[in-house]
Amino acid sequence: MAGKPKLHYFNGRGRMESIRWLLASAGVEFEEKFIETPEDLDKLKNDGNLMFQQVPMVEIDGMKMVQTRAILNYVATKYNLYGKDIKERALIDMYTEGMADLNEMILVLPLCPPDQKEAKIAQIKEKVTDRYLPVFEKALRDHGQDFLVGNQLSWADIQLLEVILMAEECKPSVLTGFPLLQEFKARISCIPTIHKFLQLGSQRKPPLDEGSIETVKNIFKFERG
Numbered sequence: 001m002a003g004k005p006k007l008h009y010f011n012g013r014g015r016m017e018s019i020r021w022l023l024a025s026a027g028v029e030f031e032e033k034f035i036e037t038p039e040d041l042d043k044l045k046n047d048g049n050l051m052f053q054q055v056p057m058v059e060i061d062g063m064k065m066v067q068t069r070a071i072l073n074y075v076a077t078k079y080n081l082y083g084k085d086i087k088e089r090a091l092i093d094m095y096t097e098g099m100a101d102l103n104e105m106i107l108v109l110p111l112c113p114p115d116q117k118e119a120k121i122a123q124i125k126e127k128v129t130d131r132y133l134p135v136f137e138k139a140l141r142d143h144g145q146d147f148l149v150g151n152q153l154s155w156a157d158i159q160l161l162e163v164i165l166m167a168e169e170c171k172p173s174v175l176t177g178f179p180l181l182q183e184f185k186a187r188i189s190c191i192p193t194i195h196k197f198l199q200l201g202s203q204r205k206p207p208l209d210e211g212s213i214e215t216v217k218n219i220f221k222f223e224r225g
Helices: 014-025 038-046 068-078 086-107 114-143 155-170 179-189 192-197 210-220
Strands: 006-009 031-034 057-060 063-066
Touching: 006 014, 014 068, 014 086, 014 155, 014 192, 038 210, 057 068, 063 068, 086 114, 086 155, 114 155, 114 179, 155 179, 179 192
Parallel strands: 006 031
Antiparallel strands: 006 057, 057 063
């Protein structure tokens, strides 16, 4: 029997968080090996475990996988979260790529200089409400199903919920005026594996605090995974 996937990253969200979400939503238990010092990262590099000298890295099915998109593709395919045919996969790709752009904006917010933070938050709020959420409200309305693609849970649904919850940390009322997305959030959050991941004590990570920000800057200043 294959062991649990092992995730190598710092003890925070970053580019690993969407991978955690996908595994947890599939009901897959995973282990985490946290990188806490520059020496921890150097050891992974020196041992030849990082193909491009970057994390995230996931040990799964005998592989040491790097590059976030490749890991997400593999996990989504392995656990039947990537659509039933090439057209559904194309839609999932379009949705998740769009969300990845927004996700990146929110993830790097804690790391931006204090004098730029207010402007960055305003930019995120504007793009969330004017560009991104209207796309998904329309997609749900046009599709007429409980899910974004097809008639079953996919990677796109999981990533959309993740992004919604992060956007709400910037603007709690972000879903005002988006009734289908409000229903979507409630519906997807009730899926048992996802509901479990949303509980306190799960492996879901909180936003970075000041202490963890300094740790990340110290260790991962060159990360581009």
